[in-house]
Amino acid sequence: MVTIFSYNMTTELATCLQSVKDLCPELKMMIIDDASTDPRTRQIIDKYSSLFREILLQDPVEKVHTRGRLGVNIQLAYNYAVKNGYEYLFLVQDDMQFVRPLNDAVFAEYSAIFEKDSSVIQVDPRFLRRVGELLVDPKVSAYTYSETDDRRSFADVGILSLQRLQELNWKFEKNERLNKEKAHSMGLRRIFPFTPTIMHLPYPKLFRKGEVIRQFPWPLVKRGECAFEYMSAKDIARMDSRPIEFIPFARDILKTKGVGLAALHYRFGDEERVFS
Numbered sequence: 001m002v003t004i005f006s007y008n009m010t011t012e013l014a015t016c017l018q019s020v021k022d023l024c025p026e027l028k029m030m031i032i033d034d035a036s037t038d039p040r041t042r043q044i045i046d047k048y049s050s051l052f053r054e055i056l057l058q059d060p061v062e063k064v065h066t067r068g069r070l071g072v073n074i075q076l077a078y079n080y081a082v083k084n085g086y087e088y089l090f091l092v093q094d095d096m097q098f099v100r101p102l103n104d105a106v107f108a109e110y111s112a113i114f115e116k117d118s119s120v121i122q123v124d125p126r127f128l129r130r131v132g133e134l135l136v137d138p139k140v141s142a143y144t145y146s147e148t149d150d151r152r153s154f155a156d157v158g159i160l161s162l163q164r165l166q167e168l169n170w171k172f173e174k175n176e177r178l179n180k181e182k183a184h185s186m187g188l189r190r191i192f193p194f195t196p197t198i199m200h201l202p203y204p205k206l207f208r209k210g211e212v213i214r215q216f217p218w219p220l221v222k223r224g225e226c227a228f229e230y231m232s233a234k235d236i237a238r239m240d241s242r243p244i245e246f247i248p249f250a251r252d253i254l255k256t257k258g259v260g261l262a263a264l265h266y267r268f269g270d271e272e273r274v275f276s
Contacts, residue, residue, distance in 0.1 A: 001086040003077035005070060005156075006033040009094040010040045011224045012204050017048040019098040023230065027090075027102065030054035030080065032073045035061060054080065070156060071174040078172065082162055089160045095204035096157070099127075099254060100231040102197045113140045113191050114161050121165060121183065122190040124158035127199040127250035129271040134192070134247055143192040143247060153183035154190055195240065199250050200275040202226045202259060202266055226258040250275075 002020075006013055020027060029051050035058045036042060045055060056076065058069065074091060081089040100106075102125070110123045117140050128134060128143070132151065137144045145152035156176045168186070173179050183190075205224040231239070231254075239253060251267060251274075259266045266274055 001077075001081040001084070001088070002027045002029040002090040002092055003074075003081075004029065004031045004092045004094060005073055005077075006031055006036060006041060006045065006094045008036045008038045008041055008207065009205065009224070010038060010044065012095045012201055013041060014044050014047075015097050015201060015227045016092070016094055017044065017051060019230075020051060021048065023098045023101045025051075028053055028086075030056065030077065032056045032058065032077060034058050034069050034073060070176070071172050071179070074156065075172040078160075078162070078165070082166065087162060089162055091157050091160065092198070093157055093200070095201050096126075096198055097201055097228055098198050099228050100197050100236055106195050106197060109195055110159055110193055113142055113193060114164070116140045117189065117191075118164075119187055119189045120161070120191050121168075121170075121188045122154060122158045122160050124155055124190050124192050125195075125197045126157060126192070127196045127248050127254060128192060129251075129275060130249060131271055136244055137191065140191055141244060142194055144189065150180045150184035152190055153181075153188055154179045158190060194244060194248075196248050199228065199254060201228070202256055202274050203262065204275075221258070221260050221262040226256060229255040229257055 004013075004016065009016075020029065031045060031052055031054075033041065033045060033056070037060075042057075049055060058073070061069065077091070078089055110125065113123050114120050120140070123142075132149060133146050134143050135146060136142075154176070156179075168188075173182060201224075203221060203223045203226045235253075239248065251271070256263075256266060
């Protein structure tokens, strides 16, 4: 079960959902919208409603708390997936895009990671950023952060093993930081697979207390208008035949659309500012 978490995104959400429709139409999906105030968000959800098995629209809360319900919404998605007998829950944010199909062969690779290591609770199929030391884990033929880095434990994006979490009597905390710390203290792991399929869009809209803020590269590029090209068959074959030591960094592999005058910053700037 794929769950998309939505709040006031417009072009980004449409890009995300169109990529599902184009590349992964067979995925079983639900969307949880956290009381979006932009009517265009609801229009986009309505336009793509045929993709979803369930659409959950949250009631409004105080603006200062609007972005604080992600943990609550993840727990709702988890409860729904468990109740309906799913094996995995794939958490996707509304500023992300599939760039290649998540087909049976790729998903078999992800499932094998869980089978090879009982400490793995999450496979995170994002392309990677240069924001910390990444290591090759030969046990699972994939990538991980070092043992002292709590980012190796959990994120608000990725595929969760529901059976493993049920065995742990897991309950989601209110934010990602608390979930990371809890999972790390329990020796639980998040793994980045050899074959990523999805990535955050470059330069998405940014929110503070529910309001859009202006930040570089504005006014050179309007945030929320950038995307990636889908990978071609040739691109996929090249990536799949690489040695495992070649880490799949987004900026080395993916081709952008709409970056325009920010192209140099996208290529060489701080990756934290590119993807957030």
